Amino acid sequence: MPLLLGGALPPPPPPPAGRSNKSVLRMKLRALICELPKASAQSAALWMAGDALCQKLEAVREGGHGHGHGQPGRGHGHGGVDVRGYDFRRTGVNGIYGGVFLGPLGHFWYYALDTTVNRALPGGTAARKIGAKLAADLGLFGPFHLAAFLAWTAAASATHPRATISAGADGEEHGGGGGGGIWAAVKTSIGKDFTSALLVDTFYWLPVQAFNFAVMPVSKQLLFMNAACVVDAAFLSWLGSHSGALGSLWKELLGTTRKETGAGAQIEKEGIKRW
Secondary structure, three states: OOOOOOOOOOOOOOOOHHHHHHHHHHHHHHHHHHHHHHHHHHHHHHHHHHHHHHHHHHHHHOOOOOOOOOHHHOOOOOOOOOOOOOOHHHHHHHHHHHHHHHHHHHHHHHHHHHHHHHHHOOOOOHHHHHHHHHHHHHHHHHHHHHHHHHHHHHHHHHOOHHHHHHHHHHOOOOOOOOOOHHHHHHHHHHHHHHHHHHHHHHHHHHHHHHHHHHHOOHHHHHHHHHHHHHHHHHHHHHHHHOOOHHHHHHHHHHOOOEEEEOOEEEEOOOOOOOO
């Protein structure tokens, strides 16, 4: 295009929109990766704190004898751990889950969730966006995280050599470690505990995550979730070492395990008698 004498040069064309968006995406991804070690460390520490809290409450409730600390024994004190002491292996199992799995997954999940919801609802109100995030978090992330935790603790129990020894000694399986291998232990744990634990988890996380999405910035949402996870980790740690107890408790509360006998109705308490 010819220029008029004395005329100014035309402005350079703007960069293509796609290239600019990709550059921004790469920058965000690099920032997320740089923050990953910190998120993993925070998650590991808080999950270990949750298990420590759980073991402390168990010890207080059991009169300080510490029954139920043996992760491989699923609450029966097996696994080569002194039943009167602290189960460091169980704390390590929970810490590894938080630091290696949940921390990295949650770190990327909250940023991806915020980006996806904002793109899907560009003109949506804050209430609609919070509702969409809650639906995705409680309907997708929550069940997946719970199933992964149950599978991880069941596998950790089944692979402990002392679990197999104890099962062979008394003729019963503790935590799935005595027969059937890891896969059988995982199926048993999820089958016993998933539904009842998901109900409890949903009632707990619904108000917590509503506050998280409404008030906390995206960069702080994983930290807030991990802080709230101390309570959830304590609950799941207890659940992982007392397989089937929560389901039995639900049945007792709902009155579904009453037996008709000559003396009247009798409530089964087999699943929670040790707790």
